[in-house]
Every structure is written in structure tokens, then in C-alpha cells.
Amino acid sequence: MLSAHLGTIVGSEHVSIAKEAIAVAPADAAQAAAVLRFANDNGLPVSPVGGATKKGWGNPVSSKITLHTHRMNALLEHTWQDMTCTVQAGCPWSSMQAALARHGQFVALDPLWPDHATVGGVMATNDSGTLRLKYGGLRDLIIGMTVVLADGTIARTGGKVVKNVAGYDLHKLMIGAFGTLGLTTEITFRLHSLPVSSQSFTLLSQTVEPLGDLLLQLIDSHLSAQSIQLRIVGDSFGLDIQLGALPEVLKEQSSLLLEMAKKAKLSVEEASNEVWNSRHLLFADANGFTIKATMLPSDIARFTSMAHGFGGTAVTQATGIMTAFLPEGREEAILQLRREFTGSGGSLVILQQPANGSVDLLDPPSNSFPLMQKIKQQFDPNRILNPGVFLGGI
Amino acid sequence: MLSSVILAELTSAVGADGIIVGQNQLHTYECDGLAALRTIPAAVVLPRSTAEVQTVVKICARHRIPFVARGAGTGLSGGALPAAGGIVISFSRMTRILDVDIPNQRITVEPGVINNHVTQRVSPHGYFYAPDPSSQTVCTIGGNVAENSGGAHCLKYGFTTTHVLGLEVVLPTGELVSFGASTLDAPGYDLAGVFVGSEGTLGVATSVTLRIAKKPETVQVLLAAFDSIAAAGQTVSDIIAAAILPAAMEIMDRLSIRAAEASVHPNYPDAEALLLVEVDGSAIEVETQMQQVRSLCKTNGAWEDRLAQSERERMLVWKGRKAAFAAAGRIAPNYIVQDGVIPRTKLPVILEEIGRMAEEAGLLVSNVFHAGDGNLHPIVLYNASIPGQEEIAVDLSMRILHRCVDHGGSITGEHGVGKEKQQAMGYMYSEPDLDTMQRVRCAFDPQQIANPDKLFPRPRLCGEKTGPYQLHPLEREGTAEYF
Ligand SMILES: Cc1cc2nc3c(=O)[nH]c(=O)nc-3n(C[C@H](O)[C@H](O)[C@H](O)COP(=O)(O)OP(=O)(O)OC[C@H]3O[C@@H](n4cnc5c(N)ncnc54)[C@H](O)[C@@H]3O)c2cc1C
Numbered sequence: 001m002l003s004a005h006l007g008t009i010v011g012s013e014h015v016s017i018a019k020e021a022i023a024v025a026p027a028d029a030a031q032a033a034a035v036l037r038f039a040n041d042n043g044l045p046v047s048p049v050g051g052a053t054k055k056g057w058g059n060p061v062s063s064k065i066t067l068h069t070h071r072m073n074a075l076l077e078h079t080w081q082d083m084t085c086t087v088q089a090g091c092p093w094s095s096m097q098a099a100l101a102r103h104g105q106f107v108a109l110d111p112l113w114p115d116h117a118t119v120g121g122v123m124a125t126n127d128s129g130t131l132r133l134k135y136g137g138l139r140d141l142i143i144g145m146t147v148v149l150a151d152g153t154i155a156r157t158g159g160k161v162v163k164n165v166a167g168y169d170l171h172k173l174m175i176g177a178f179g180t181l182g183l184t185t186e187i188t189f190r191l192h193s194l195p196v197s198s199q200s201f202t203l204l205s206q207t208v209e210p211l212g213d214l215l216l217q218l219i220d221s222h223l224s225a226q227s228i229q230l231r232i233v234g235d236s237f238g239l240d241i242q243l244g245a246l247p248e249v250l251k252e253q254s255s256l257l258l259e260m261a262k263k264a265k266l267s268v269e270e271a272s273n274e275v276w277n278s279r280h281l282l283f284a285d286a287n288g289f290t291i292k293a294t295m296l297p298s299d300i301a302r303f304t305s306m307a308h309g310f311g312g313t314a315v316t317q318a319t320g321i322m323t324a325f326l327p328e329g330r331e332e333a334i335l336q337l338r339r340e341f342t343g344s345g346g347s348l349v350i351l352q353q354p355a356n357g358s359v360d361l362l363d364p365p366s367n368s369f370p371l372m373q374k375i376k377q378q379f380d381p382n383r384i385l386n387p388g389v390f391l392g393g394i
Numbered sequence: 395m396l397s398s399v400i401l402a403e404l405t406s407a408v409g410a411d412g413i414i415v416g417q418n419q420l421h422t423y424e425c426d427g428l429a430a431l432r433t434i435p436a437a438v439v440l441p442r443s444t445a446e447v448q449t450v451v452k453i454c455a456r457h458r459i460p461f462v463a464r465g466a467g468t469g470l471s472g473g474a475l476p477a478a479g480g481i482v483i484s485f486s487r488m489t490r491i492l493d494v495d496i497p498n499q500r501i502t503v504e505p506g507v508i509n510n511h512v513t514q515r516v517s518p519h520g521y522f523y524a525p526d527p528s529s530q531t532v533c534t535i536g537g538n539v540a541e542n543s544g545g546a547h548c549l550k551y552g553f554t555t556t557h558v559l560g561l562e563v564v565l566p567t568g569e570l571v572s573f574g575a576s577t578l579d580a581p582g583y584d585l586a587g588v589f590v591g592s593e594g595t596l597g598v599a600t601s602v603t604l605r606i607a608k609k610p611e612t613v614q615v616l617l618a619a620f621d622s623i624a625a626a627g628q629t630v631s632d633i634i635a636a637a638i639l640p641a642a643m644e645i646m647d648r649l650s651i652r653a654a655e656a657s658v659h660p661n662y663p664d665a666e667a668l669l670l671v672e673v674d675g676s677a678i679e680v681e682t683q684m685q686q687v688r689s690l691c692k693t694n695g696a697w698e699d700r701l702a703q704s705e706r707e708r709m710l711v712w713k714g715r716k717a718a719f720a721a722a723g724r725i726a727p728n729y730i731v732q733d734g735v736i737p738r739t740k741l742p743v744i745l746e747e748i749g750r751m752a753e754e755a756g757l758l759v760s761n762v763f764h765a766g767d768g769n770l771h772p773i774v775l776y777n778a779s780i781p782g783q784e785e786i787a788v789d790l791s792m793r794i795l796h797r798c799v800d801h802g803g804s805i806t807g808e809h810g811v812g813k814e815k816q817q818a819m820g821y822m823y824s825e826p827d828l829d830t831m832q833r834v835r836c837a838f839d840p841q842q843i844a845n846p847d848k849l850f851p852r853p854r855l856c857g858e859k860t861g862p863y864q865l866h867p868l869e870r871e872g873t874a875e876y877f
Contacts, residue, residue, distance in 0.1 A: 081631060082737040082768075104637065126579060137578070139587050140556050147830070155830035156823070161735045163767040164804035165542045165591050166811055166822055167849065168831045169555065172587025176579070193637035216497055220520075222611040222676055249679045294577040296498045320577050346577040362581045368571040371837065372583045378833035391581050 002044075006065070009034045014071070021047070025068040029146055029154050029185040032067065036183065037152030039065055039384050047386050048179045050090060050118030054125050056286065056352045058178050058389040059361060069120050072185055075099045083191040084143065084160055089120025089184050100191060108135035108192040112280060120184050126176030130227035130276060130317050133219075134244070135192060138175045144188035145171040147181075150380040155182075162190045173375070179386045180394055181379040195226065195244035199254060200271040203239045203261055208308075211239040212301020214264050215318055219297060221260070223253050228318035230300055231278055232308050239266075240275045279315045282325040289334055289353045293322040295346040306340065320346070331359055338363065349391065362391040395479070396436045400457055404439055404481070407449040412487070414438040423482045426467040426474040431813055435462075435476035442487045444562060444570065444600040450483060451598060452568035454843055462845045463598045465506065465534030469541060470731060471812030473593050477846055483598060485536050491515055492601060500559065500576050502603045505536025512604065521606040524551035527808070528716040535602050542591030544808040546642040546715070547672070549766035551607060553808070555590040560603035563589060566596070566839035576603050588834060593810050594845040596838040610674035613641070614684050615708045618696040619665035623647055623761070626667040627741040629694040630765045633671065634738070636690065638683050640766065642672040644715050649760030650773070651714075653721035660714030663698050669765070670715060672708075718762040719773065726758070726775035728784070730791045733809040734798030738768040747797055748772055755790045757783075769807035770798070796821055811849045820851035829854075 006024045007015045014025040026032040039046045047063040049055075050070075069090030078085040080103035087096050093114040100106050110129030111122040128137045135141065144158030147170070157170035174184050205211050211230055218225055218241065227242040243253050261268045283290050295303050300316050307314040307324045310333035314324035326333055338348040342364070350361045369392055376383075376394050388394070396404075405413050414420060415437050424432040436459075441447045454461045460480035467474050476482050485506035493502040496519045501512060509530040512523040526545035527533055533543070539561070544553045551557075560574035574586030589596055620626045626645050633640065646654065646668045655662055662668060669691070673683045684701070691699050702708045722729040736744050745761065752759040752774075763770040772794050776787040795805045795818050805811070805818040819828065828850060835842070836856035847853060 079737065079739070081635065081739045083634065084737070132578075136552065136556060139584060140552060149830065153826045153830060155827045157827065157830070159802070159804050159822075161737055161768055161803050161807075163544060163548075163553070163735050163764070163769045163807040165544075165553075165808055166804050166806050166815075166819060167828075168588055168592055168834055169542075169590070170588070170830060170834065172555075172584045173834070175584060175587070177583055181583075193639070196637070219499070220497070220608065222608070224675070224679075245676075246679060246682055248682060249676060252678055253676070292579070294575070294579055296495075296500075296577060298497045321579060345575060347575070347579075347581050349581050366572060366580065366582060368573055368585055369582065370569075371565065371571060371585065374837040375583060375834065378837045 005038065006035060009038065018066070021063050021066045023066045023068055025071045027071050029148055032183055032185055033148045033152040033154050035065070035067060036148055036150055040150045040152065040382055043382055043384065045384050045387050048120070048124070048183050050121030051092060051113070051116040053113040053117045054121060057125060059393065061386055061389045067183065069118060076186065078103065080105055084162065084188060085191060086160065086186055086188045087119050088186055089118060089123070091119050093117050093119060093122055101194065104194050105191040106194050107141060107189045109138065109141060110276065112283070119187055123175055123184060123187060124177060124179045128321070129279065130229050130242070132317060132319050132321070133228055134226040139172050141189050142171050142175065142187055143190050145174060145184050146186040147174060148183045148185055150182070150382065150385050158188065160188050178390045180376060180390045181385065183385070197247045197250050198226065198242055198244040199250055200240060200242040200273065200275065201257060201268050202271040202275060203241070203266045203268050204233065204236060205266055206236045208237045208301045208305045210264050210266055211237050214260065214266065215239060215300060216298060217260060219318055223256060224249070227276060230304050230316045232304060232313045237304065240271055242276070279323050282313060282315065282323050283352060285325065285327070286352065287354050288325055288327045289330060289357065289359070290351045291324050291326070291334065291348055292351050293324065293337070293341050293346060293348040295320045295322065295341060295344060299344050299346070303341065306337065310337065328354055334359055365392045396459070400453065400459070401437065403453045404437060404450060407453060408439045408441050408446050412440045412442065412446070414440070423464065423476060423484070426469040426472060428470055428472040428475070428812070428814055431472045431475050433476050433478050435482045436479050438482040438484055440484050440487050444564070447483060447598055447600050448564045448568060448570050450481070451564045451566065454481060455566060455568045455841065458841055458843060460843045460846050463536060463540070463594050465537030466508070466532045468529045468533045469537060469812065470733070470809040471806070471814040473541065473810050473812040473845070473848065475813050485534060488600070496521065498576070499606050500603055501606055502601060503535055504601060505534060505539070505599050507535050509533050509535060509538055512606070516606050520609050522609050523557070523604060524548070524607045525554045525557055528719065535604070536599055539590050539599050539602055540592065540594045541808065541810045544764070544769070546644055546764060549643060549764065550639055550641045555587065557605045558586055558590050558602060559605055561586050561589060561599050562601040563597045563599050566841065566844040574603070593812060593849055595835060595849055597844055612677045612680040613672065613674040613708065614680055615670060615672045615702040615711050616684065616687055616691070617662070617700045617702065617711050618669045618671070618691040619663040619698040620667045620669065620694070620696055621665070623667040623745050624742045625694045626669040627745070627765065629669055629691055629696070630741070631739060632690045632694065633687055634766070636686055638673070638686060640671050640687070641674045642670065643766035644670040645763050645765040646715065646718065647761040649725065649758060650718050650721070650762045653724045653760065654714035654717055656724045657721035658713050658717045660710050662714055670711060715762065722760060722773045722775060726777065728776050728778045730774040730787055732770070732772045732774065732791045732794055733806045734770045734772070734795050734803060735807040736768045736770065736798050736801045736803035738765070740801040740803070741765065741768065744770065744797060744801060748794055751790060751793060755786050757787060757790060764807070767807070768803065792818060813848055816849065816851050819849065
């Protein structure tokens with residue numbers, strides 16, 4: 001019955017019955033709105049699904065309906081002269097980038113699993129990679145959105161121009177909200193030109209301190225590094241640096257970098273582009289814990305060595321965002337790390353933990369948590385959108 | 395009028411020297427930079443600390459008294475305009491710099507700190523605070539946060555929202571909370587993101603952690619003179635198409651050039667249009683890019699280009715641009731500064747339309763704009779002593795904004811909606827869009843006492859049922875239908 005009704009909304013060929021939930025794939029925002037309104041009226045929990053690359057993130061949710069965005073996968077417009085584009089949420093990240101590259105442009109962000117992850121999923125989990133150092137995160141790159149709320153209201157926020165202060169920046173609320181406030185169906189990005197040329201280096205060291213010091217020197221320097229990350233490499237540490245600039249400039253900057261390294265008595269090697277994918281490896285083992293932790297740049301070396309001491313592997317961006325893996329059975333270590341991060345003005349959130357894992361995603365919640373609950377209440381009073389998936393059980 | 399009980403409560407919150415109730419003194423607070431709108435508040439309080447702010451807001455919440463925060467009062471859309479019978483919370487005594495952390499490129503300040511003082515404080519370390527509204531020598535960080543202010547250099551460096559990492563906020567209920575943090579991606583919803591630009595309607599910031607940026611190694615400004623605005627505009631598009639991201643790109647038209655010349659004598663060439671391009675970065679980078687910029691200017695018919703290289707020359711070039719609003723007073727007794735945004739490529743079209751509309755209205759409009767990001771500041775010149783002319787000017791300025799929306803743009807790029815552009819919000823957004831924003835407001839301020847009757851085109855209550863389901867324009871257009 002349920003599936004028959006959903007079939008009248010999206011077409012029966014776009015409804016399928018899986019074990020626990022009915023999967024529906026709306027063609028557009030209007031169909032998605034009709035699905036959500038129906039679910040809302042009947043108290044049926046709905047989980048939006050993009051590329052399903054981060055299915056295990058957040059608390060488990062038992063939904064009655066999974067709403068798949070793959071039919072909404074078009075790049076709707078690329079006004080390259082204005083350096084903006086509008087894309088549907090179900091578009092795979094790499095497809096979007098490939099289309100934008102035809103005009104030498106891109107959304108300046110390097111998320112996980114770009115071939116499968118959708119634009120909407122990357123947005124809802126606020127994923128970002130090392131390019132954040134130069135270009136900022138999604139909150140700096142997204143300028144507008146179309147969102148379908150739980151009651152079927154379709155709302156637009158922001159616009160298609162890079163500069164706009166009319167009304168609240170609602171799209172910022174949607175970024176990283178894990179779909180708990182609404183289903184985003186379209187996103188407008190500001191774009192950047194693809195870097196003309198770039199070059200990557202790795203500096204290796206047995207101890208972390210000299211790399212931490214160099215990292216701070218680099219962000220305080222005039223070098224135009226677009227990516228910097230500190231990695232645990234077996235029993236030692238590596239600092240990866242990517243310079244991106246005009247060819248003439250690149251040469252000068254590379255030699256400046258080599259000089260800095262020499263002064264610090266660190267050996268430098270040219271790095272392959274592969275090093276920028278090392279974050280992916282931290283998700284490979286579903287029996288362990290993958291965490292996202294935040295810290296000040298000056299704490300990166302200290303916390304990297306601490307994670308190492310607990311038997312973890314970690315990649316930390318120079319912006320102070322660490323992704324780390326700790327093997328199973330390390331609950332105590334995670335709690336201790338969490339105390340350390342929180343005590344230094346940062347945070348530790350569990351992205352992925354074993355099926356029987358029992359660590360709270362986040363603890364303690366910030367003093368603005370009651371306000372977050374009120375926002376959820378305003379947007380989704382019947383709690384049908386991904387209920388409980390979010391921090392603090394929102 | 396506030397009852398004596400409430401006045402006593404407020405006085406005990408901020409001390410006798412921290413409250414103003416005398417009519418003469420209250421006049422100072424009756425308006426902001428949008429002087430056409432005035433309301434005398436019931437009282438002004440001048441708290442010294444977060445704790446005092448919190449006590450004041452709690453009093454307001456208990457008695458349902460509307461309040462508005464006030465920085466320097468330079469806002470151009472009536473954001474700091476008091477509500478009748480309301481209280482003004484002035485931040486003129488909360489001007490401390492609380493923490494400077496150079497290695498992590500952060501600074502924490504009280505909201506009354508003047509924008510320029512942030513840069514001055516970190517400058518000896520080779521850093522600066524990037525958002526640079528033309529009013530930066532007087533406007534406050536609290537006002538900048540509320541308006542999500544921009545400036546010429548935001549083309550490359552981003553607007554205020556990019557630079558605000560964390561905030562301490564007294565909610566309209568009186569609770570003290572923190573949004574964001576000095577680290578990135580504070581867990582949970584991005585409340586700092588939604589607070590910045592909320593124009594004082596979601597609470598009062600009492601401390602702000604900002605990101606500071608490394609001063610570029612080299613900076614050069616080019617001033618190029620053109621025979622038409624269209625040619626200057628085309629040059630901007632060409633620069634962007636060449637994958638150059640200058641720190642700033644500004645255009646001034648003949649009227650505004652003359653006004654600037656008369657007021658601060660920047661020694662500008664007498665041209666139809668001037669284009670200012672600032673490029674920064676490493677020495678070779680700037681050298682290479684500036685060469686490209688100059689050749690693009692030439693291609694588009696620039697008949698003069700001057701390169702300002704010393705700090706002094708640069709300052710002079712910028713002085714004329716930054717004085718553009720005030721200078722309008724040199725050519726007309728009254729003027730309205732507008733703040734529309736259009737996709738950059740629509741520049742030639744909208745300028746032609748503005749010209750035509752101005753002519754039809756029988757008024758002059760001068761134009762200065764942040765050309766790189768399509769943010770226009772048409773300045774509608776008029777004489778208020780001529781009966782009826784003010785109405786014509788207001789009407790013209792609003793119609794210009796409507797055209798910006800028609801071209802896919804916005805009614806405001808940096809000055810905010812405030813009281814001035816409430817109605818235009820209804821032109822830019824549909825009812826469901828506005829209702830969705832209202833949900834946020836209700837979560838923060840169920841009593842709607844924080845800067846009420848601003849931003850939205852009509853009053854909305856919290857818990858107000860929006861009536862039968864409303865069609866979104868998407869649906870009305872027939873793009874889709876419901877079942
Ligand atoms: C000559 C001139 C040039 C200008 N140029 C620019 C420009 O280039 N770019 C630009 O963006 N703007 C510009 N402006 C507009 C104005 O300067 C900015 O909007 C500025 O940010 C306002 O700061 P203020 O301290 O004067 O705030 P106010 O005018 O006092 O207040 C503005 C808003 O902020 C709210 N507010 C103030 N403090 C707080 C707080 N602590 N917590 C919460 N809300 C608060 C107020 O309630 C009000 O809604 C210009 C204005 C003038 C007069």
C-alpha cells in the first residue's frame with residue numbers, strides 16, 4: 001500500500017522494496033516534496049541517500065523510506081563567465097567537476113570518494129580535504145540552495161551571485177546537518193579557476209616536532225601552498241606540501257621551500273599525487289574507529305604524536321582538521337583524546353565505529369545544543385528527517 | 395515609556411553612568427546611517443561586559459521590551475534604528491581586544507572594537523584583517539558581523555562570514571551561548587554561519603573570534619581610464635576569464651570621479667569610467683599578472699593607465715574610491731546609496747537600464763561599484779527641498795533593485811535589508827522562502843524582541859500557521875505538480 005502510494009508520486013518503476021525500507025527516487029524537488037509531505041503526514045522516518053559512500057557515518061537510523069537522489073543528477077547551469085554553477089544534489093562530485101573543467105574551472109574542494117559521493121552527500125556531511133587551506137570549506141563555496149522541508153515546503157536560500165546579504169544564510173545551516181533539517185535538491189557554487197601548475201613535496205622525519213614547526217612557518221610565509229597535511233607514516237611522520245601557482249612563480253617558490261627544509265635539516269622528496277588520497281585509507285577498516293578531530297594549527301604536531309602513541313594513523317590538514325583511525329578496542333584512547341582536544345578548544349566526533357561500538361558521537365555537546373534542538377523542532381517537528389542520526393541524537 | 399521599575403532594573407544592571415534616558419542625549423541614537431528614518435528609543439544602555447549585556451537582555455525578555463544592538467551607527471539600511479519604546483544596547487564601551495594568537499592567525503575582540511583597530515593590532519606581525527568596508531575607520535566588528543559586511547578586498551579574501559570563526563552570543567531569551575570556535579567545524583549546526591548577516595535579529599554578539607590574514611608580499615594598484623563604462627566592464631570580465639583573481643576591482647563613473655576629485659583630490663584622470671585593479675601576492679606573481687591586466691586594459695581601449703606602487707600612491711588612489719559616498723554630497727544636496735548585486739556579466743545591461751530609468755525620472759544617478767563581484771552602488775542624487783523629489787528618488791532606487799533581482803541578482807550585497815529594503819525582500823524571495831527564514835528566527839527569538847520589524851516584508855508571529863499550503867513559484871511555473 002505504502003509503496004503503491006509512493007509509486008503514484010514518483011512512478012512505480014522508481015519505487016523498490018528493500019529489507020527494512022522502501023526506496024524511492026523522485027525526479028525533482030516537487031516529487032521529493034510530495035514524498036516528504038506524505039511521510040510527514042504519516043509519521044514515517046525518511047533517510048536521504050546520495051552515493052551511499054558515508055552510510056555508516058552518524059548514529060544508525062531505522063527509516064521506513066530511503067529517498068534516493070540519483071535521478072536528480074544534472075549540472076543545471078554553468079555560467080562560466082560569472083564563475084558560478086547550479087547542480088542537482090544527486091550529481092556525483094566527479095561528474096560535476098569534469099563538466100566544469102571544460103571551461104577550466106572547478107568547485108575548489110577535494111572530498112572523499114569523489115567518483116561516487118554526490119554533491120548533496122558531500123554537502124550534508126560537510127566533507128572537505130586539503131584544498132580548504134587555500135579556498136575555504138563548503139560554507140565559503142556554496143552561495144545558494146533549494147531545500148525541501150519535512151512538510152513539503154520548497155524553499156530557496158541565497159542566490160546565484162557571489163555577494164548577497166539579503167536574509168539569513170540558511171544554506172549554512174544545511175551544510176553538515178546530515179539531512180536533519182531538509183532535503184537539499186539543488187546547490188549553487190562559486191567557482192575557481194583550475195590551478196595552472198602545481199607540485200607536491202613530502203618531508204619525512206622520525207620525530208614530529210620539526211614538521212609541526214615547519215608547518216607553522218609555512219602558513220606564516222608568503223608561499224602559496226594550496227595543500228599542507230601532516231601524516232603518520234608507519235613509525236615516522238610526513239609533511240606533504242602542494243604548491244600551486246603560475247609556472248614562473250612555482251619555480252621560485254619550490255626553491256624557497258627547499259631552503260626552509262634545509263634549514264630545518266629535513267629531507268625533501270617530490271611526492272606523487274597519491275599522497276593527497278591518504279585520508280581514504282583511514283576508512284578502510286569498518287571494525288575500527290574513524291574520527292574527525294579539530295584543533296589549532298599549533299597543536300597539530302602534539303596531537304598527531306598523541307594519536308600515534310595510541311596506535312592510530314592520522315592525516316591532519318594544516319587548517320587543524322584531523323582524520324584518524326584507531327583499531328578496535330581503543331574506546332579508552334578515544335575518550336582520552338577527546339578530553340585532550342576539547343580541553344584545547346577543539347573537538348572529536350566519531351565518523352564511523354564498529355556495529356557494536358558504544359562511544360557517543362560527540363561529548364560533551366556545546367552550550368548551543370538546546371538551540372540546535374529548537375531549530376530542528378522548527379524545521380522538522382515530527383522528526384521524520386533522518387531522526388537521531390546527528391550529534392546529540394538530533 | 396519604560397516604567398520606573400524597569401528603569402531601576404536597567405540602572406542596577408549597568409550602573410547609573412551606563413544608562414541614558416535624557417531626551418537630548420537620546421536623539422544621538424534615533425537613527426543610523428539611513429538618516430531618513432528616525433525613532434527615539436526609550437533608553438540607551440552602555441554595558442561594559444558580557445555579564446551586563448546578559449542582564450539587560452534578560453530584563454528585556456522578562457518584560458518583552460524590544461531591543462537593538464548598536465555599534466558605530468554607520469549602517470546604511472536602518473539596522474540600528476530603535477523600535478518605538480525599545481532599548482538600544484550600545485557597544486561603545488566594549489572595545490577591548492581580548493586575545494591575539496599570531497601563530498594560529500586568530501584574534502578575539504569585543505564587538506565594539508573598530509574594524510581598523512584589528513588590522514592595526516596585528517599589523518606589526520605582518521597580518522591584517524581582510525574585510526575592509528569603506529567605513530572601516532569607524533564601524534565596529536559587531537556591526538560588521540551583523541551585516542556580513544564586505545569591502546573592496548573581499549573579492550579575493552571573502553566577506554565577514556569567511557573570517558568569523560567563533561562568537562559568544564546572548565540570545566534574545568537571555569541565554570549565553572557560543573557558536574563556532576577558534577577551531578574549524580565546531581560540531582553541530584553552523585550557528586555562527588547563520589548568525590553572521592542576521593542583522594541583529596537573532597541576538598547580540600558579545601565577543602568575536604576572527605581569522606586574520608598574512609599581508610601580501612607585494613601589492614600594486616592600476617588605475618585605468620576608459621571612454622565608456624561598458625569598456626571598463628568588459629575589461630573586468632576579461633581579467634576574470636584570464637583566470638586572474640585580483641584582490642580588488644572597482645569601477646567609478648564620471649559623476650563619482652568628479653565628486654571624489656572635488657572632495658579628496660585623488661588626482662584622477664577626467665574619464666567616463668575608471669577601473670581600479672589591485673593585484674597582490676609574491677613579487678613575480680604580481681609582476682606577471684599586472685602585465686596581463688595592463689594589456690587587457692589596452693585591448694579594451696584604456697587611454698591612460700597608472701601604476702601605483704608605493705604605499706602612498708596606493709592610498710591616494712583608494713582614498714578617492716572610499717570617499718565616493720560622502721563625496722556625492724558635493725554634487726547634490728541629498729542622495730540615496732543603493733546596494734544591488736547582479737551576475738557580473740549583466741553589468742553593461744543593468745548600467746544602460748539604470749541610465750534610462752534615471753533619465754525618465756529626471757534625476758542623476760552616479761555609479762561606483764565592486765565590479766569584480768557585481769555589487770553596484772548606484773547613488774541616486776536629488777534635492778529634498780523640491781516637493782515630491784524625494785519620493786521619486788526612493789521609488790527609482792527601489793526599481794533599480796528590482797531590476798537587479800530580475801537579472802538573477804540580489805537587493806543587497808553588503809548594506810543589509812534592515813528597515814529600508816523590507817519590502818524588496820518580498821520581491822526577491824517567495825513566501826515559502828521567507829517562512830523558512832522565519833522558522834530560524836522563531837527558534838532563536840520566540841518573543842521577537844531582537845530588532846523586531848526589520849528584514850521581513852511583513853510581521854510574522856512565531857507559531858503562526860501559514861494557512862493552506864502555498865505553491866512555490868517552481869510549482870506555479872508548472873515545472874512540476876503535486877499528487
Ligand atoms: C560612508 C560609509 C561607507 C560604507 N561602506 C561600506 C562598505 O564598503 N561595505 C559595507 O559592507 N558596508 C559599508 N557601510 C555600511 C556600514 O558601515 C556597515 O554596515 C557596518 O558594518 C556597520 O557597522 P556599525 O558598527 O556602524 O553598526 P551599526 O550601524 O551600529 O549596526 C548595524 C547592525 O548591526 C547590529 N549590531 C551592532 N552590533 C551588534 C552586536 N554586537 N551584536 C548583534 N548585532 C549588532 C545592529 O543592531 C544593526 O542591525 C558604509 C557606511 C558608510 C556610512
